[in-house]
Amino acid sequence: MSDKEPLFSKKNLKLLSDPLNSSNPITVQVLGICSALAVTAHLKPAVVMSISVMIVTGFSNVIISLLRNTIPNRIRIIVQLVVIAALVILVDQLLKAFVYDVSKQLSVFVGLIITNCIIMGRLEAFALGNKPWPAFLDGIGNGAGYGAILVIVGFFRELFGAGSIWGFHVIPQSWYIANGGFYSNNGMMILPPMALVTVGVIIWVQRSRNRKLIED
């Protein structure tokens, strides 16, 4: 029995750390691109979205892992969907009742979490075949891996697109052309296509540093 395995064994820690690098859900598994493009125009929604996705991946992994021996194979996708949707709606209702301002900030994203391919991808690939604790770590790890990319993309898009970070202006006003300077915000950056280009650049940097990821 592997019950004696420590909670944070090397194998379990790898579940947490791998998604941050060599099996990152966005840059390597190429999952969850759609929401990564939609929510990264500014840093703040990117961070809030990352945290929400981490919570949902973690807990849906645990629930599916607990149910894994009872789920009929033919309807497993539907079961996964119901679990995710129920969890997201529950979180949304709780946010609306107790932290209304946070819920306002998240607005449509809470609903978008349901459609995030990472969650279902991890349920299908990991939670169905593993015990709850490793499944939980895998969920949190993948949520964090997703979040890390979102935050990087959000940082650059907000910096170049709006000249601010976390809503605070960082480009000096005197640089702007309107004030006689040489600088102007790049309007392209706040549109989704530039998010894709930014993700592309991140993938490029990651692969040039980690040769193992390059396919033939």
Add this chain to the structure above:
Amino acid sequence: MDKNSNVYTFIYASVMVILVAAILSLAALNLKPFQNRNIEIEKKQNILASVNVQTTALNAEKVYAEKVIKSFVVNTKGETVDGDAFTVDLKEEHEQPADKQLLPVFECKLDNGIKFIVPMRGTGLWGPIWGYVSFDSDMNTIYGASFDHQGETPGLGAEIATKAFQAQFKGKQIYDAQGKFVSITVAKSNETAPENHKVDAISGGTITSKGLQKMLKVDLGKYNAFFKKQKNLEGNE
């Protein structure tokens, strides 16, 4: 039991669906009072924000009770009619023919005079947008504005809910020198409009910006008669 049999699958699916439905409806029922209260408080905060009074969720009700001294409902002819201004649902009103619509007005007493606040509702890109605009007692100059939305794109259309966007409205006028109703143009950089009737649109949020412009024009237009009447009243005093 065979996990792949039809019977097992049916029972599993039914039990799961009923269980999840029960949990969710229970949660929705029990959380509803909290959510409604939040919405009410937020409405008060939005009304106060349109006269540039910033509140937190905790003190909004107290400040609202102090500052908003009167609220009433008018019709498109500018006559006062029965109704509770705070509970008027603009979504329902907009479905009525124009002359039957109830138009709420909130009267707010600040240190620098009485301000009149009118609510409005329109459509953005993804869903409804709404807001409150307050006027000086000349019923022409905008004193402040607050806008909100259900699901506009963050960073783009959702910027209508930011202070930077809303601050542009202060001092703008909705009637031209001849007393004609011109509303406010939410202008892209290639559009021209007299400076005192225009604010800058949001880059990347054109449809939301134009929805806002339409909302201002349509909903402020309904108050035309009331504004004129109120203005004459002020002039006589």
